[in-house]
Amino acid sequence: MPLLKALACQxxxxxxxxxxxxxxxxxxxxxxxxLSQSTLAVGGSILIRQPMWWIPIHLLxxxxxxxxxxxxxxxxxxxxxxIVMTLIFWGTIRGDVPLFLSSKEVAEVVTIFLEQEKANRxxxxxxxxxxxxxxxxxxxxNLKVDAWERAPLPFLISLWRGKNxxxxxxxxxNFFNANFADYDVIFAFLSPAAMPEVSKKIRxxxxxxxxxxxxxxxxxxxxxxxxxxxSDFRKTVLYCYRIA
Numbered sequence: 001m002p003l004l005k006a007l008a009c010q011x012x013x014x015x016x017x018x019x020x021x022x023x024x025x026x027x028x029x030x031x032x033x034x035l036s037q038s039t040l041a042v043g044g045s046i047l048i049r050q051p052m053w054w055i056p057i058h059l060l061x062x063x064x065x066x067x068x069x070x071x072x073x074x075x076x077x078x079x080x081x082x083i084v085m086t087l088i089f090w091g092t093i094r095g096d097v098p099l100f101l102s103s104k105e106v107a108e109v110v111t112i113f114l115e116q117e118k119a120n121r122x123x124x125x126x127x128x129x130x131x132x133x134x135x136x137x138x139x140x141x142n143l144k145v146d147a148w149e150r151a152p153l154p155f156l157i158s159l160w161r162g163k164n165x166x167x168x169x170x171x172x173x174n175f176f177n178a179n180f181a182d183y184d185v186i187f188a189f190l191s192p193a194a195m196p197e198v199s200k201k202i203r204x205x206x207x208x209x210x211x212x213x214x215x216x217x218x219x220x221x222x223x224x225x226x227x228x229x230x231s232d233f234r235k236t237v238l239y240c241y242r243i244a
Contacts, residue, residue: 013040103232119184180205189215
Protein backbone atom coordinates (compact mmCIF):
# COMPACT_ATOMS: atom_id res chain seq x y z
CA MET A 1 0.00 0.00 0.00
CA PRO A 2 1.51 3.37 -1.04
CA LEU A 3 0.57 5.11 2.23
CA LEU A 4 2.27 2.42 4.34
CA LYS A 5 5.38 2.65 2.18
CA ALA A 6 5.43 6.43 2.64
CA LEU A 7 5.05 6.12 6.42
CA ALA A 8 7.84 3.54 6.46
CA CYS A 9 10.14 5.98 4.61
CA GLN A 10 9.32 8.71 7.12
CA UNK A 11 9.85 6.48 10.15
CA UNK A 12 13.13 5.02 8.87
CA UNK A 13 14.44 8.49 7.97
CA UNK A 14 13.47 9.78 11.42
CA UNK A 15 15.23 6.85 13.14
CA UNK A 16 18.44 7.33 11.14
CA UNK A 17 18.43 11.07 11.80
CA UNK A 18 18.05 10.48 15.56
CA UNK A 19 20.97 8.04 15.49
CA UNK A 20 23.14 10.56 13.62
CA UNK A 21 22.14 13.33 16.04
CA UNK A 22 23.35 11.23 18.98
CA UNK A 23 26.87 11.33 17.58
CA UNK A 24 26.89 14.76 15.93
CA UNK A 25 25.61 17.64 18.10
CA UNK A 26 25.19 19.89 15.04
CA UNK A 27 22.13 17.79 14.12
CA UNK A 28 20.45 19.01 17.33
CA UNK A 29 19.65 22.23 15.49
CA UNK A 30 15.97 21.96 14.39
CA UNK A 31 16.54 23.16 10.82
CA UNK A 32 19.46 20.77 10.19
CA UNK A 33 17.54 17.90 11.80
CA UNK A 34 14.40 18.55 9.72
CA LEU A 35 16.32 18.97 6.46
CA SER A 36 18.26 15.77 7.08
CA GLN A 37 15.15 13.74 7.89
CA SER A 38 13.28 15.08 4.85
CA THR A 39 16.22 14.35 2.54
CA LEU A 40 16.52 10.80 3.83
CA ALA A 41 12.78 10.25 3.44
CA VAL A 42 12.96 11.42 -0.18
CA GLY A 43 15.92 9.12 -0.79
CA GLY A 44 14.02 6.16 0.62
CA SER A 45 10.99 7.02 -1.52
CA ILE A 46 13.15 7.07 -4.65
CA LEU A 47 14.82 3.77 -3.74
CA ILE A 48 11.48 1.97 -3.42
CA ARG A 49 10.30 3.65 -6.63
CA GLN A 50 7.34 5.57 -5.33
CA PRO A 51 5.71 7.93 -7.87
CA MET A 52 7.43 11.31 -8.17
CA TRP A 53 4.55 13.22 -6.55
CA TRP A 54 5.55 11.71 -3.19
CA ILE A 55 8.81 13.71 -3.19
CA PRO A 56 7.27 17.08 -2.15
CA ILE A 57 5.11 15.25 0.40
CA HIS A 58 8.19 13.68 2.02
CA LEU A 59 10.07 16.98 1.90
CA LEU A 60 7.31 18.92 3.64
CA UNK A 61 5.79 16.36 6.00
CA UNK A 62 7.98 16.64 9.12
CA UNK A 63 8.73 20.41 8.75
CA UNK A 64 4.98 21.08 8.59
CA UNK A 65 4.34 18.86 11.61
CA UNK A 66 7.04 20.80 13.49
CA UNK A 67 5.52 24.16 12.51
CA UNK A 68 2.01 23.13 13.55
CA UNK A 69 3.18 21.87 16.93
CA UNK A 70 5.07 25.13 17.63
CA UNK A 71 1.98 27.23 16.89
CA UNK A 72 -0.92 27.65 19.29
CA UNK A 73 -3.64 26.23 17.06
CA UNK A 74 -6.87 24.68 18.42
CA UNK A 75 -6.77 20.88 18.28
CA UNK A 76 -9.79 20.62 15.98
CA UNK A 77 -7.82 22.43 13.25
CA UNK A 78 -5.55 19.42 12.87
CA UNK A 79 -8.48 17.10 12.32
CA UNK A 80 -10.05 19.52 9.85
CA UNK A 81 -6.81 19.79 7.85
CA UNK A 82 -6.43 16.00 7.70
CA ILE A 83 -10.05 15.57 6.55
CA VAL A 84 -9.78 18.25 3.83
CA MET A 85 -6.44 16.93 2.53
CA THR A 86 -7.84 13.40 2.45
CA LEU A 87 -10.89 14.52 0.48
CA ILE A 88 -8.69 16.36 -2.04
CA PHE A 89 -5.91 13.80 -2.44
CA TRP A 90 -8.01 10.66 -1.96
CA GLY A 91 -6.55 9.05 -5.08
CA THR A 92 -2.94 9.60 -3.97
CA ILE A 93 -3.55 7.92 -0.62
CA ARG A 94 -5.20 4.95 -2.35
CA GLY A 95 -2.34 4.66 -4.82
CA ASP A 96 -4.15 6.37 -7.69
CA VAL A 97 -3.32 9.61 -9.47
CA PRO A 98 -2.97 12.86 -7.48
CA LEU A 99 -4.90 16.05 -8.25
CA PHE A 100 -3.42 17.93 -11.22
CA LEU A 101 -5.05 21.13 -12.49
CA SER A 102 -4.96 22.05 -16.18
CA SER A 103 -4.65 25.62 -17.43
CA LYS A 104 -7.27 27.51 -19.45
CA GLU A 105 -4.93 27.27 -22.44
CA VAL A 106 -5.20 23.48 -22.30
CA ALA A 107 -9.01 23.73 -22.24
CA GLU A 108 -8.93 26.06 -25.25
CA VAL A 109 -6.72 23.73 -27.29
CA VAL A 110 -8.82 20.68 -26.38
CA THR A 111 -11.93 22.59 -27.50
CA ILE A 112 -10.31 23.29 -30.88
CA PHE A 113 -9.48 19.60 -31.28
CA LEU A 114 -13.06 18.63 -30.45
CA GLU A 115 -14.39 21.03 -33.08
CA GLN A 116 -11.96 19.71 -35.68
CA GLU A 117 -12.87 16.11 -34.87
CA LYS A 118 -16.60 16.91 -35.00
CA ALA A 119 -16.88 14.93 -31.78
CA ASN A 120 -20.22 13.97 -30.27
CA ARG A 121 -18.98 12.61 -26.95
CA UNK A 122 -15.92 13.52 -24.87
CA UNK A 123 -14.36 12.11 -21.69
CA UNK A 124 -11.96 13.76 -19.25
CA UNK A 125 -10.17 11.09 -17.22
CA UNK A 126 -9.22 12.35 -13.77
CA UNK A 127 -11.14 15.57 -14.34
CA UNK A 128 -10.38 17.12 -10.95
CA UNK A 129 -12.53 20.21 -10.43
CA UNK A 130 -13.46 20.33 -14.11
CA UNK A 131 -10.73 22.69 -15.27
CA UNK A 132 -10.94 21.24 -18.79
CA UNK A 133 -14.34 19.53 -18.89
CA UNK A 134 -16.37 22.56 -17.72
CA UNK A 135 -14.99 25.09 -20.30
CA UNK A 136 -15.39 22.46 -23.03
CA UNK A 137 -19.02 21.82 -22.06
CA UNK A 138 -19.75 25.56 -22.04
CA UNK A 139 -18.11 26.21 -25.43
CA UNK A 140 -19.64 23.16 -27.12
CA UNK A 141 -23.23 22.79 -25.84
CA ASN A 142 -24.03 20.00 -28.34
CA LEU A 143 -21.14 17.86 -27.09
CA LYS A 144 -21.78 15.26 -24.39
CA VAL A 145 -19.06 15.63 -21.72
CA ASP A 146 -18.26 13.01 -19.08
CA ALA A 147 -15.91 14.12 -16.28
CA TRP A 148 -14.45 11.14 -14.38
CA GLU A 149 -13.05 11.90 -10.91
CA ARG A 150 -12.69 9.68 -7.81
CA ALA A 151 -11.46 12.16 -5.16
CA PRO A 152 -14.54 13.29 -3.17
CA LEU A 153 -13.93 17.05 -2.86
CA PRO A 154 -12.79 17.72 -6.46
CA PHE A 155 -15.72 15.62 -7.66
CA LEU A 156 -18.21 17.68 -5.62
CA ILE A 157 -16.70 20.92 -6.94
CA SER A 158 -16.91 19.58 -10.49
CA LEU A 159 -20.50 18.47 -9.91
CA TRP A 160 -21.50 21.87 -8.51
CA ARG A 161 -19.76 23.82 -11.29
CA GLY A 162 -21.57 21.83 -13.96
CA LYS A 163 -24.99 21.68 -12.32
CA ASN A 164 -26.57 23.98 -14.92
CA UNK A 165 -24.96 22.35 -17.95
CA UNK A 166 -27.29 19.84 -19.60
CA UNK A 167 -24.47 18.31 -21.64
CA UNK A 168 -22.15 17.79 -18.65
CA UNK A 169 -21.99 14.77 -16.36
CA UNK A 170 -19.66 14.37 -13.36
CA UNK A 171 -18.93 10.73 -12.53
CA UNK A 172 -17.36 9.63 -9.25
CA UNK A 173 -16.36 6.23 -10.53
CA ASN A 174 -13.23 4.39 -11.60
CA PHE A 175 -12.82 5.21 -15.29
CA PHE A 176 -11.38 1.75 -15.86
CA ASN A 177 -14.99 0.59 -15.59
CA ALA A 178 -15.99 2.87 -18.47
CA ASN A 179 -16.46 1.73 -22.06
CA PHE A 180 -14.03 3.90 -24.00
CA ALA A 181 -15.72 2.88 -27.27
CA ASP A 182 -18.44 5.41 -26.39
CA TYR A 183 -16.09 8.40 -26.89
CA ASP A 184 -14.80 10.23 -29.96
CA VAL A 185 -12.10 12.09 -27.99
CA ILE A 186 -10.59 11.31 -24.60
CA PHE A 187 -8.41 13.72 -22.62
CA ALA A 188 -6.28 12.71 -19.64
CA PHE A 189 -3.90 14.49 -17.27
CA LEU A 190 -2.78 11.55 -15.15
CA SER A 191 0.74 10.42 -14.24
CA PRO A 192 3.56 8.28 -15.68
CA ALA A 193 2.55 5.47 -13.31
CA ALA A 194 -0.99 5.33 -14.71
CA MET A 195 -0.19 5.80 -18.41
CA PRO A 196 0.76 2.20 -19.37
CA GLU A 197 -2.52 0.72 -18.14
CA VAL A 198 -4.62 3.62 -19.43
CA SER A 199 -3.06 3.57 -22.91
CA LYS A 200 -3.62 -0.20 -23.18
CA LYS A 201 -7.31 0.20 -22.38
CA ILE A 202 -7.63 3.11 -24.83
CA ARG A 203 -5.95 1.25 -27.68
CA UNK A 204 -8.07 -1.82 -26.95
CA UNK A 205 -11.46 -0.08 -26.69
CA UNK A 206 -11.55 3.22 -28.58
CA UNK A 207 -12.85 3.06 -32.15
CA UNK A 208 -10.59 3.43 -35.15
CA UNK A 209 -10.03 7.06 -36.10
CA UNK A 210 -10.84 8.49 -32.66
CA UNK A 211 -8.40 10.65 -30.70
CA UNK A 212 -6.65 10.39 -27.34
CA UNK A 213 -4.97 13.50 -25.87
CA UNK A 214 -2.55 13.07 -22.97
CA UNK A 215 -1.36 16.12 -21.07
CA UNK A 216 2.30 16.19 -19.98
CA UNK A 217 2.91 12.42 -19.98
CA UNK A 218 3.38 10.38 -23.17
CA UNK A 219 2.06 6.88 -23.68
CA UNK A 220 4.70 4.17 -23.80
CA UNK A 221 5.48 2.43 -27.10
CA UNK A 222 3.00 4.57 -29.00
CA UNK A 223 3.98 7.18 -31.58
CA UNK A 224 1.88 10.35 -31.23
CA UNK A 225 0.22 11.81 -34.29
CA UNK A 226 1.27 15.26 -33.09
CA UNK A 227 2.87 16.98 -30.09
CA UNK A 228 1.85 20.47 -29.02
CA UNK A 229 3.94 22.69 -26.74
CA UNK A 230 1.78 25.29 -24.98
CA SER A 231 2.95 28.58 -23.50
CA ASP A 232 0.95 28.34 -20.27
CA PHE A 233 2.48 28.59 -16.78
CA ARG A 234 3.19 24.85 -16.71
CA LYS A 235 4.65 24.77 -20.25
CA THR A 236 2.24 21.94 -20.91
CA VAL A 237 2.94 19.41 -23.62
CA LEU A 238 -0.02 17.68 -25.26
CA TYR A 239 0.56 14.27 -26.85
CA CYS A 240 -2.11 13.44 -29.42
CA TYR A 241 -2.67 9.79 -30.45
CA ARG A 242 -4.83 8.59 -33.32
CA ILE A 243 -6.45 5.20 -32.81
CA ALA A 244 -5.46 2.93 -35.70
